[in-house]
Amino acid sequence: MKARARAAGDDIIDFGMGNPDQPTPQHIVDKLVETVNNPKTHGYSNSRGIPGLRKAFSAYYERRFNVSIDPEKEAIVTLGSKEGLANLASAVTSPGDVILVPNPSYPIHQFGFIIAEASVQNIPVAPDQNFFAALELAVQHSVPKPKMIVINYPNNPTAEVVDIAFYEQIVDFCRHHGIYVLSDLAYSEIYFDGNPPPSILQVKGAKDVAVEFTSMSKTYSMPGWRIGFAAGNRELIAALTRIKSYLDYGAFTPIQVAAAAALNGPQDCIDNIRALYKERRDVLINGLKGAGWDVPSPLATMFAWAPIPPAFAHLGSLEFSKLLLSEAKVAVAPGIGFGEHGDGFVRLALVENKHRTRQAVRSVKSFLENYDKVIEDAEKKRAEAR
């Protein structure tokens, strides 16, 4: 629909995909260019990542989380964290294994295991009493017993965050029951209002059960470069290393060298990226509030998770998103795309600049003010098209 509307000349303001719109910081690009001019870097690279990048990544865990990671045995570079998540799932899953995955969730959390023929059981995303009650139930009633649980905080799509006490409880539970934990920390550096998200690996004994994925994509605006990491439990890292040794030769060496320069170099570029998302968040959330749409202000991630306004709730997220696109020229991600428990919501990514965000807010306002006419017209149009 978006492509068709654009082809017809509509200016669609697009909050749909979490694709960072800012250029990668110049010093990182410069390092890539410098390195690519050295023909020695043109051969096959190293599938688990060049040593310099694994060391730079371990140094990041040390300074940011005070966690020491052995770059040889406890860390691996991936082709973006998505690739790592999917390949770890296929490395450790046998058909019929029970894996606990939040719903709604970032799609690869479910589908990595579905592709590996696991039996995926849903758990809630909100890190409250219901979450642990669901884990208890899953352990009591699943046959076979759950093998792994996937968690992702700060969360995509809901922007939910957790504190270290939550991770302590998870580690305690999973060590007790012999369940592995896969933690996705893709938004480790995209946080607002001063609370850096913790890592599960900060918990004593976490490495007995947990592996954690992080990514360069959002932190340094490097989504197209495809560099991510996994760290933690040695058996899981070894399994991922083994399967990747069959599948790939690692990212192109100049990309890995530039990624190491990003981690070792000046970090003020992250402050700028964070400040930009925060400014957009405030424009969007305050603007929508003024338009009569109350959306919780996310504490982290680059997403707002917006409950569908009551007048449209009966439509579900897909129909509501289609209406927003056709009538307000604003694209959002329907919550159903993240699982059925997301259907009462749409996700807005903070990827449009503040001027276009303001423009979007104005059209959403007139869309909401005329909702009965909007619904009536849309139904008429649909009837005519039939």
Ligand SMILES: Cc1ncc(COP(=O)(O)O)c(C=O)c1O
């Ligand atoms: C929760 C989460 N995990 C992983 C990814 C993928 O990151 P990468 O670009 O490192 O594959 C994303 C991207 O949107 C994400 O939101």
